[in-house]
Amino acid sequence: MAESSELRRQKVQKFEDFVEGRLKPDLVNAIAQRDKVFEQQKIFSDLKRNIQVLEKSGATSLRTRVNLGSEVYVQADVPDTRRVFVDIGLGFHVEFTWSEALDFISVREARLTSILR
């Protein structure tokens, strides 16, 4: 009897170790990656929203404040907003019109959600 309970205890110990050593770090990694994807998704959804707002307002020029770093802002003027340069990955930016940009964004979002799944 003592032996079997001893064996059982050992097995339990093994499982615990496995959980701690393998599963939990895996979980942490997976969560980190998922958060990254979420972030990307958010960025693109925000971009889409902004472009839609721009389109609706029909504003061609824009006044913004640009962060120079360390929260020091300088006024910036955008004379022509119809041309947007979007980061498509691997360090490339493509010049889009609004509608093109919107298309691209939706494609991108679909890809991201497929990764999540």
Next chain:
Amino acid sequence: MTGGEVKGTVTPFDSVFSPAAVREAAAKVHDSIADHQKDLARVQGFISDNTNLINLVRHLPDELSHDIMVPFGGAAFFPGKLIHTNEFLVLLGEGYYADRTARQTVEILKRRGKSLELQVESLKAKMMNLEAEAKFFDSTATDAAEGLVEIMEDYVEEPNKSKPESSMTTGPPDSNGASISDNARTSTADDEYAQIMAMLDEREKEELEHENASGTNKELGEFEAEAPAEDDSSSDEEEIVEAATGSSTSPHSVNNKGNEIFQKNKLENPLQDSNCEISGKPIGGNLQQYVMEQSQDSSGNAGKQTSRTGFSARRSFTGSIIEHDDANLPKSSSNQSTSSNPAKPVSRFKMQKGNR
């Protein structure tokens, strides 16, 4: 160290600081050092960013406008221009902003830089402390591994005994070192004291011997013991003791340390006793003055004196003067004696000298 036995305890370092525990502690300290290193790197990055920003803000007002790519969200840009190049919106913290000119912004940024540098200083100080700690742990670990042993002994407070030892450890020896110096000082004092006591003891012994030898001459009351006088003096060379007359006083042995006994009696009798230089019969009621001198003579004279003193007490007209070094003293003492027989001391001297 002359003590042969191990009186204290011998504890191997391993038991006090177990190597495993020490290594763990060392590892922990190393980890915290690494953390501080990271923080230091981060803050130094901030400082460099700040410096770059100061330069930028300084040069922006040089132009009316700059062509830039204006970010739009995280993944898009707009081509645009920087305008109002002398106006900057600076975050002061907690959601408060300030519109400032370029120069004022530069001042703000400089102040930020100073506070960052203070942070760096404190971090560096902490790291140095940690590094010292780590070094100590490492050295202790290696010592323990090598089998260094800590020896603690009790201090035995005797003048000739060995002094306590302490091993070559980093921690404990401070207290032992202090105690060692104290021990040295007290031991020398003790040595002197012991010597003095030994001398006094010798004198007393010799006195007792004389006393026993002259035990028959109890009537000699004139002899005053030198013992009390001796005790009084630790380094006296001469003592003159005047003993009261009368036989009531018990005879005492004379000082041994090369003392010579001055005994003055009436000069009549004693010369017949050739053996005894101090021979002579006390004339009752005579005031006998004993002049006892403690000369520097060695106890070689003690033997002579024994005989002298033994006899002198009773019968001797103790006018004899036994003096080795000073010829004047006897004369002076003889002057003190009754002037009835001025010649006799002289003759006695001759006798004594002859007897010698």
